[in-house]
Amino acid sequence: xxxxxxxxxxxxxxxxxxxxxxxxxxxxxxxxxxxxxxxxxxxxxxxxxxxxxxxxxxxxxxxxxxxxxxxxxxxxxxxxxxxxxxxxxxxxxxxxxxxxxxxxxxxxxxxxxxxxxxxxxxxxxxxxxxxxxxxxxxxxxxxxxxxxxxxxxxxxxxxxxxxxxxxxxxxxxxxxxxxxxxxxxxxxxxxxxxxxxxxxxxxxxxxxxxxxxxxxxxxxxxxxxxxxxxxxxxxxxxxxxxxxxxxxxxxxxxxxxxxxxxxxxxxxxxxxxxxxxxxxxxxxxxxxxxxxxxxxxxxxxxxxxxxxxxxxxxxxxxxxxxxxxxxxxxxxxxxxxxxxxxx
Amino acid sequence: xxxxxxxxxxxxxxxxxxxxxxxxxxxxxxxxxxxxxxxxxxxxxxxxxxxxxxxxxxxxxxxxxxxxxxxxxxxxxxxxxxxxxxxxxxxxxxxxxxxxxxxxxxxxxxxxxxxxxxxxxxxxxxxxxxxxxxxxxxxxxxxxxxxxxxxxxxxxxxxxxxxxxxxxxxxxxxxxxxxxxxxxxxxxxxxxxxxxxxxxxxxxxxxxxxxxxxxxxxxxxxxxxxxxxxxxxxxxxxxxxxxxxxxxxxxxxxxxxxxxxxxxxxxxxxxxxxxxxxxxxxxxxxxxxxxxxxxxxxxxxxxxxxxxxxxxxxxxxxxxxxxxxxxxxxxxxxxxxxxxxxx
Numbered sequence: 188x189x190x191x192x193x194x195x196x197x198x199x200x201x202x203x204x205x206x207x208x209x210x211x212x213x214x215x216x217x218x219x220x221x222x223x224x225x226x227x228x229x230x231x232x233x234x235x236x237x238x239x240x241x242x243x244x245x246x247x248x249x250x251x252x253x254x255x256x257x258x259x260x261x262x263x264x265x266x267x268x269x270x271x272x273x274x275x276x277x278x279x280x281x282x283x284x285x286x287x288x289x290x291x292x293x294x295x296x297x298x299x300x301x302x303x304x305x306x307x308x309x310x311x312x313x314x315x316x317x318x319x320x321x322x323x324x325x326x327x328x329x330x331x332x333x334x335x336x337x338x339x340x341x342x343x344x345x346x347x348x349x350x351x352x353x354x355x356x357x358x359x360x361x362x363x364x365x366x367x368x369x370x371x372x373x374x375x376x377x378x379x380x381x382x383x384x385x386x387x388x389x390x391x392x393x394x395x396x397x398x399x400x401x402x403x404x405x406x407x408x409x410x411x412x413x414x415x416x417x418x419x420x421x422x423x424x425x426x427x428x429x430x431x432x433x434x435x436x437x438x439x440x441x442x443x444x445x446x447x448x449x450x451x452x453x454x455x456x457x458x459x460x461x462x463x464x465x466x467x468x469x470x471x472x473x474x475x476x477x478x479x480x481x482x483x484x485x486x487x488x489x490x491x492x493x494x495x496x497x498x499x500x501x502x503x504x505x506x507x508x509x510x511x512x513x514x515x516x517x518x519x520x521x522x523x524x525x526x527x528x529x530x
Numbered sequence: 531x532x533x534x535x536x537x538x539x540x541x542x543x544x545x546x547x548x549x550x551x552x553x554x555x556x557x558x559x560x561x562x563x564x565x566x567x568x569x570x571x572x573x574x575x576x577x578x579x580x581x582x583x584x585x586x587x588x589x590x591x592x593x594x595x596x597x598x599x600x601x602x603x604x605x606x607x608x609x610x611x612x613x614x615x616x617x618x619x620x621x622x623x624x625x626x627x628x629x630x631x632x633x634x635x636x637x638x639x640x641x642x643x644x645x646x647x648x649x650x651x652x653x654x655x656x657x658x659x660x661x662x663x664x665x666x667x668x669x670x671x672x673x674x675x676x677x678x679x680x681x682x683x684x685x686x687x688x689x690x691x692x693x694x695x696x697x698x699x700x701x702x703x704x705x706x707x708x709x710x711x712x713x714x715x716x717x718x719x720x721x722x723x724x725x726x727x728x729x730x731x732x733x734x735x736x737x738x739x740x741x742x743x744x745x746x747x748x749x750x751x752x753x754x755x756x757x758x759x760x761x762x763x764x765x766x767x768x769x770x771x772x773x774x775x776x777x778x779x780x781x782x783x784x785x786x787x788x789x790x791x792x793x794x795x796x797x798x799x800x801x802x803x804x805x806x807x808x809x810x811x812x813x814x815x816x817x818x819x820x821x822x823x824x825x826x827x828x829x830x831x832x833x834x835x836x837x838x839x840x841x842x843x844x845x846x847x848x849x850x851x852x853x854x855x856x857x858x859x860x861x862x863x864x865x866x867x868x869x870x871x872x873x
Contacts, residue, residue: 249806417801420799420801420802421799421801424801434818439801439804439805440805441805442801442802442805445799445801445802448799448802451798451799452798452799453796453797453798453799454796454797454799455794455795455796455797456763456764456788456791456794456795456796456797457800458760458763458764458767458782458785458788459763459785459788459791460813461782461811461812461813462782462783462784462785462813462814462815463592463813463815464813465812465813465814465815465818466811466812466813467810467811467812467813468804468809468810468811468812469804469808469809469810469811470803470804470805470806470807470808470809470810471805471808472805472806472808475777475808
């Protein structure tokens with residue numbers, strides 16, 4: 188697979204972003220320490236990967252927290268768990284060779300020695316390299332699988348998406364539109380409202396920070412919401428849940444609007460809404476669905492190359508940008524998928 | 531279908547239990563007025579049904595309330611909406627004849643003139659007549675369809691049921707047991723704990739009013755709860771939801787523990803639990819599933835006649851018992867399915 192890759196200068200040392208104190212909420216720069224050491228080498232059954240694009244993802248908040256979650260907490264003093272797009276430098280694994288591009292759990296560091304289990308995807312589709320960190324990264328693939336498998340949208344359905352311009356939501360809206368849904372996006376600024384309408388093709392976009400969200404959702408979805416793809420939780424969820432159509436599906440893909448779960452936050456009870464509206468409310472974690480990953484990438488790459496889909500990347504450069512990147516994400520300061528180029 | 535029916539004296543007048551004031555919570559005797567009038571007659575396309583067993587159901591709280599629900603509120607001054615088992619006295623509908631036993635929405639009254647749409651089931655199975663108001667009434671059929679379609683229990687799963695000795699829960703537990711589940715029942719008294727263990731075959735039964743519910747559920751379901759069949763909502767739901775196994779299913783079939791929804795009650799936020807445990811939380815209302823009714827009755831009748839299942843009936847007599855019956859139900863004063871014999 189010949190590919191134009193950036194002409195990067197290969198670092199001679201391995202810089203790493205270590206998690207050195209445990210955050211209770213969103214990780215801030217003070218929770219990390221930048222460190223530099225020798226380039227490690229691959230043992231038997233391992234690969235040496237050099238990272239090119241580091242990924243910044245909302246899920247990292249959970250990975251850094253010392254609270255039961257769907258994955259073990261990042262050990263204190265270790266490199267921050269992160270996805271990245273990289274190139275294999277040395278392989279002691281059959282089926283992988285130097286020069287292969289890969290996407291996986293390589294951490295916030297220049298070099299990673301990993302077992303093949305850390306690789307989520309072999310970057311084989313003919314799309315831009317950084318797209319393996321967004322469209323064909325967990326963001327786009329989450330959108331594809333969760334929307335199709337749990338949201339089960341039908342043509343003519345009203346699909347409402349929170350963080351509609353975000354790294355997952357922007358794909359959800361566009362996939363829904365390609366399936367014939369009426370798409371309604373919720374987002375946090377007027378600039379993102381424009382992005383939703385102009386870049387991501389939403390039929391309606393609503394700034395949830397201004398105006399009366401309940402009235403605006405009701406106007407946008409007069410027959411009720413058939414599929415709510417929720418990345419925020421919190422009061423936005425409370426409002427939308429009460430405007431679901433009978434038989435509606437809620438996909439819980441994130442809880443970005445809730446800053447901390449300790450102490451346990453409260454909200455209106457939902458069991459009666461679930462019952463009387465006959466909702467199906469499901470949680471989605473991409474790592475349960477790895478068997479469907481490659482097919483989802485194929486489908487997404489096709490949508491891109493057919494011009495049915497756009498993506499936005501918020502690219503920074505230099506590993507020094509990493510420690511503040513999660514906080515920026517939760518503050519809504521990014522535009523599109525947040526990546527850090529360290530080539 | 532020859533059948534031994536009770537030797538009832540046919541009333542000469544039609545007594546009716548009218549809803550005369552609108553309850554905000556559980557309907558109490560004061561919300562009803564007993565009235566007596568002429569026996570109505572069936573017009574074209576109608577049947578005259580004489581009720582034999584009046585049904586008392588938790589759903590009647592919702593039917594009586596003036597709040598958006600899955601059905602229209604009972605009109606003030608009209609007979610209380612209710613299910614009943616009755617016998618056709620006169621038919622002006624093809625396919626029905628005098629002497630047919632039927633189960634449907636015939637109201638709390640001696641006689642009802644109804645269209646065929648009011649009939650949920652023609653009582654054809656060879657089981658006791660009153661069982662069409664419980665096992666093959668909406669209670670048993672709800673348990674069968676909701677557990678199988680939404681709960682999707684597998685052999686070896688831990689199935690937890692709230693109101694485990696109740697008119698729906700008792701069937702859920704027994705059906706789950708017949709499918710090879712480990713069954714755990716939550717109930718509100720030590721007497722009902724015994725019933726759960728001795729009559730309904732639960733592996734474990736817990737009195738949720740005494741002791742530490744969280745610790746007891748944890749002991750009963752050390753690997754987590756795979757299927758939670760919830761008839762209560764409220765704090766019991768809060769506790770169990772946090773002990774669901776990854777991939778668990780919650781069937782929301784009732785919210786009996788929440789006395790009123792005005793003002794909106796609050797509780798701990800659940801979106802993070804749904805997400806991280808990848809739960810599927812679904813609402814079930816039997817009236818969406820009428821196409822599956824007859825098959826469910828066949829299956830339930832078979833379980834009964836094969837000795838795989840018991841049912842308890844809390845039988846009262848006389849239409850005067852109706853006005854206080856819903857309140858008794860919500861106070862947990864009934865044992866098994868509440869029916870009122872008015873033959």
